[in-house]
Amino acid sequence: MIPLETAYQNDYIKVEANLEYSYIKVTWLQKPNSETFRKETLQYTHYAIKNDLNNFLFDVRARTSLKEIDQDWLVREVFPLFKTKSIRFAYLVSLEDFDIMDTYQIHDHILTNPKYQKHVAGMIFLNEEEAQNWLLEIGLYL
Numbered sequence: 001m002i003p004l005e006t007a008y009q010n011d012y013i014k015v016e017a018n019l020e021y022s023y024i025k026v027t028w029l030q031k032p033n034s035e036t037f038r039k040e041t042l043q044y045t046h047y048a049i050k051n052d053l054n055n056f057l058f059d060v061r062a063r064t065s066l067k068e069i070d071q072d073w074l075v076r077e078v079f080p081l082f083k084t085k086s087i088r089f090a091y092l093v094s095l096e097d098f099d100i101m102d103t104y105q106i107h108d109h110i111l112t113n114p115k116y117q118k119h120v121a122g123m124i125f126l127n128e129e130e131a132q133n134w135l136l137e138i139g140l141y142l
Helices: 034-050 068-082 103-111 128-139
Strands: 005-009 013-018 023-028 055-059 087-092 120-125
Touching (some): 055 128, 087 128
Parallel strands (some): 023 055
16 A cells, blocks of 8 residues: 555545555545535545546545435536546445445446546445555556
8 A cells, every 4th residue: 555645634534645656545534415525526626636646546435325416516517627637536435335336327427428438447446455556557557
């Protein structure tokens, strides 16, 4: 596992990064309401863009499901901010939530969209070390 420095943290989210590896880890500490989800998502997104980070690990085990309206907002408002960048994202989920996670809907929508197919890669994991290894390994080739 690579060393991470905390960029910021509050009651809902912890954001850590390793600039050398262009790596950001976003850990949801509890389920946010829509307003908090959008505010925090924009904050870590702008941090990632400012620091040219393109390997994202989202630990959503404490967040569980996301409202469909927020999923649509994420795809419509946030992903276009990365339209000129190659990015990789990995979702870390719990075994209990593996089959019902909203991450599948987001994952499928992005990866089947022709606008993103050439520069976006994503996977869903149960193990953080495997997720990080995948992000950093694939980062060597994209």
